[in-house]
Amino acid sequence: MHMADALISPAVGGTMWTATAGLIAYSARKVKAAADDRAVPLMGVLGAFIFAAQMINFSIPATGSSGHLGGGMILAILLGPYAAFLVMASVLVVQALFFADGGLLALGCNIFNLGFFPCFLAYPLIYKKIAGGAPTQRSVMAGSLIAAIAALQLGAFGVALETVFSGISDLPFRTFVLLMQPIHLAIGVVEGLVTAAVVTFVWKARPEILNAAEGFGRIGSVDMKKVLWGLAAVAVIAGGALSWFASSNPDGLEWAMFKTSGKEELESRDGVHATAAVVQERTALLPDYGFRKSEAAPGADAGQPWPAVDPGTSVSGLVGGALTLLLAVLIGLGLRRRKSAA
Amino acid sequence: MSHHIVEAQDLHYTYPDGTRGLSGVSFRISHGESVALVGENGAGKSTLLLHLNGYLAATRGTVRIGDYPLTSKNLHAVRRAVGMVFQNSDDQLFMPTVFDDVAFGPLNLGLSEVEVELRVAQSLETVGAGHLRKRPPYKLSQGEKRSVAIATVLAMSPDILVMDEPTASLDPMSRSRLIELLKTFRHTKIIATHDLDMAADLCERTIVLHQGKVTADGPTIELFRDEGLLHRSSLEKPLRMQKCPVCSSRAD
Amino acid sequence: MNNIGRNSFDIGYMDTLAGGDSYLHRLDPRAKLITAFLFIVAVVSFGRYAVFALIPFLVYPAVMISLGGLPYGYLLKKVLVVSPFAIVIGIFNPLMDREIVMQIGGIGISGGWISFASILLRFVLTVSAALIVIALTGFNTVCLALTKLGVPRPFVVQLMFFYRYLFVLTDEAERMVRARSLRTFDAGAMRFKTFVPLIGHLLLRTLDRAERIYLAMRCRGFDGRIPMIRSLRIHFREVAFVTGWAVLFTVLRCYNIPLLLGSLVTEAFR
Structure with a gap:
């Protein structure tokens, strides 16, 4: 599920871009440090493979719908987390540029949702733990399935959070999450089954590839602590900087508060932000606040909306x-x- | 100019999965010779070619390029001397544009930008692909791809050209253009192919491989007359040496 | 042509467009990337009920498409075809937010519909901005701009490899899918049991190909670095381009031009 530019605020987009850029820089350094000449061409070609594979649909029995490969998990298993993250990012870059899947500002969100969770959380913490040492058909199956489900659940949750923080959509957080998580549970199961089946297929046909990947993946024993601390730092700094920027910019106000509370507009009117609102009204003749809805609770007299029509x-x-x-x-x-x- | 010599002595190679690739291949190709390497699918042609630039290391036996035996130490020098044109040009053209691709080798040799520009222009001119320099490789026709692939190798100014099926998947016109082009090269040439007409055109000498062994090595025309030999190697006489089915006259 | 073929054809066509030769094509890619980014940030920074204030931003895609000689219809179709997520999520706005905030000829329009319209308009603007960058620049030049803007090299280099082999692999995938569909008689998507070995084989072939490419690179002296001769220069025109648009975006962001214009007109008729 792709986030779209149309649904995010600059603050959310900017924060996710910063986090993603940091992860890309960090992963690129790791890949470079591994100094395996083969890595870069292999990554590029595997990216192209994922891109092509995503276009092939298969039918999901008894549902009448069809599915396709996502790819994050397979990449992580074949390449290790760092290289896989970079490849996933490239796939999303191409999709954003050519098919306008998502868009440029939302790219940060999308790379994070579809790259970070499978490569840096699900792979090292779930797949490696289950199927890491001496893979058997069973452990590969279980590992891929659980890891893919977890990655997609986290990714979906990420989409929900980003959407709600952006405050463009009216969908309440709870409804959105209740909508997203079950859908992505189904998608996750399918992704997990495909991942497991393809990995097992490759493993049976040419066991040395996965063993080699295992060696290649040694670049990949993720130093989770470092990654998480780095991310936390990025989030705090970027979030802080951007929300400061956002609160000096009246339109970004919603970002700071949960949309679901349904109170922010009122507060922004009479709180400290009143000055900001005045600035806004001066700079923008007849600002879009003219269309702001009433803050009366839903169900209250809708005939007296504020501002008056x-x-x-x-x-x-x-x-x-x-x-x-x-x-x-x-x-x-x-x-x-x-x-x-x- | 002894470094144009290619010599294989009793090469054996077994793939990791146990498949026999080569079982005792020996030959010596001297400076300026043009040699066709023929044999049925799986006879070991490609495996042999991969030994000539040190990609595969023989399980037993040695390869000598010029004066040195091929070892991991002089791999760099050997790869400079031996230019390899792959069967699938898509594997060989990996850069974003034709120019970048042809420049890749010279830049790796550490040449100056001016020198690189010059070499790229010359190699593209040689293969008649000067007009393609800005194009991305995926937009080229098969024939154009092959020409550019050859240019990428020429830009390294190798002494020995090794080619795997250069005429495969080319239309007849591109094929004969390629043959004319190859005729103008002075390099030592080793060409693995099923296209015996081309072999007859280009190579005065032919080595026949069969199940990883050399079964014949001699003047091309003589070998191609030996129908028994050709049959054993799943080959057929070149068309030009067959009776013409339409006008029933012999062409050779 | 099946789905896969259409997609790679699409990418190829965008690249053909990028081969054009206009003032905008010749502009340094960094200038175009930065401008597009400023544009998108300006657009998404509007409040959720902004509709009219967003309309003047259409001038950016209009000017870029015209000056760049790009096909309007094709780009428009591309924008319309790819909007499922925004619409699916956006359509909840009219359901959740039903208060009437605007009256037009006696018909009340709810806040939800306005914010939905805003989402759609944002979508059109941001998507066309992204498409325009690529259609005026070409992917490889964008990659080059990325290196110059400080994106790590291993990332950009593998991105270029990815783009190079995207065509080869979609082609291969298309042939496999076609071969399968020619031998099956149910029109639907393939079964899981067919899908897995098909993808598996494609993956094995891909890994083999990666190996052959690596070999080809080694044969030409590859030692871990990808050398390229390219120079990019920022001239006055790039600076002027970015500044010009930035100023315009700022003005459009701060002043609601349509309302200004509209009130002028309605005043005149009063």
């Missing part, structure tokens, strides 16, 4: 909007005509 504003908004749209289109067409005339 002002037909004038609505009309001028509509007219202006249409005009601007027309203008943008005209500019585009004009430039094109000039270009083709030239």
Whole structure:
């Protein structure tokens, strides 16, 4: 499940970008330090494999729906966490750029959700513990299944948190989580089964590959403490910096509070943030707060929304909007005509 | 110029899974010779080629390139001397553009940028692919890919060219263009192929491999007349040496 | 053509677009990346009910597409095709937030619909910005810009390998899927039992290929570093490009142009 630019706030996007950038830098250093010449071409080609494999669908019995491979777990098993994280990031970069899956700002979130959880949590803490030492068909199966489910549950939870923190969607946190987790339980089971089956297939056909991967993965005995401390530091610094920025920017206010509390607008009105609101009103003529809904609890008298419905504003908004749209289109067409005339 | 010599002495190679690759291959190819390496699928041609640039290390026996026996110490020098054109050009063209790809080798040799530019231009010109320099490899036709792959090797200015099935999957026109091109090269050439017409065109000498052993080594035309030998190696006479089914006259 | 073929064709087509030769194509990729990023940040920084204020931002994709000579229709289709998540999540807004905040000709419009419209508009803007960067620059040049912007080299290099072999592998996958579908008579997706060995074989072949590529690299003196000759330079025009757009985005962010314009017009008619 991809996060989309349309649903995140700059603060959330920025924080996740910082965290992801840190992880990429750290992983790249690890891969470089391992000094295995083979790593870089192998990573690139495996990324292409995951990309191609994701396009192949298979039917899920008794559901009428179809599934495909996600790939994070397989990559981690074949390459070890660091290289796998970089490859997963590349797959998502290409998807963001070419298929607009997610978008540029949400890329940080997506890499984190789909890369960090399988590579840095599920693989070392679950898969390695179960199937690490001397893999058997059973342990590979169990390890992949549990690890994939855990990774997807965490990833889904990440999506829910990021969406709610961004405050663009109205979906209450609890509803969202209740929606996301079961869906991703199903997806996780499928992903786990596919991962297990493909890994077992490769292992049976050419056992030396997994053994080699095991050796290759030695770059990969994750120093979890370091990673987690680093991440915590990044989160605190970036979150702090960005929320400071956000609170000097009235629109970002929602970020600081849970949307579900449904109170932030009121508080922002009469609290310390009143000044900020004034600044906002000065800088933006007829700001979008004009459309803010009432803070009355749902079910209360909906006939008296705050601010009062002002037909004038609505009309001028509509007219202006249409005009601007027309203008943008005209500019585009004009430039094109000039270009083709030239 | 003794470093153009390729010599194999009693090469044996067994794959890790126990498959016999080579069982006692010996030959000596001297400077400027053009040699075809033929044999049925799985006869050991590719395995043999991989020994010539030190990718595979023989279980027994030695390879000499020029004056040195091939060891891990002089691997670098050997790989400079032996240019290898792979069967699948996609494996060989791994950089984002044709230029980057051809420049890859010279840059690794530590040449200056000016020198690299020059070499790239020359090698691309030689294979007639100068106009492709900015293109990404995946947008090239098979024939173009093959030409560029050869250019990437030429840019290293090797003494010996080793090619695996250079005419495979080329259309007839590209194929004959390639043959004309290869004719102009002065390098020592070792070409593994099933395309016996090309072998007859390019190589005065042929080595026949069968089940990891050399079963014949001699002038190409003579060997190709030996139908029994060809049959044993799952080969057929080159078309030009067969009776023409349409006009029923012999072409050779 | 099946799904896989279409996708790789799509990528190839975007790359063809990037081969164009306009002022925007020639611009340093870093300038384009940074501008796109500023644009996206400006767009998503609006409050959740912003709709009209977002409309002027359409000028950025409009100008870029026109000046770059990119096909409007194709990009628009691409934007429309890829929106499931935003729409699925966004559609809850009208359900959750039903208070009427706007009246148009007697029809009340709830806050939820407005924020939904805002999500869709954001989606169109951010997605087209990303697509435009790639269609005007090309993937490899974006990679180059990334190295110059300080992204770690191993990451960028494997990204380039990934892109190079993406075409080869989607091709291979497509052939395998086609071979399978030519021999089955149920039109649906393949069964799990077929899927696993198919993917498994593809993976084995991929690993073999990686080995052959590595060999080809070693043959040409590879020792762990990927050398490339490329120079990128920031000229005045790059600076002007980024600054110009940044100023415009700031203005559009601070002033709600449509409302200004609209109230001017409605005043005039009053």
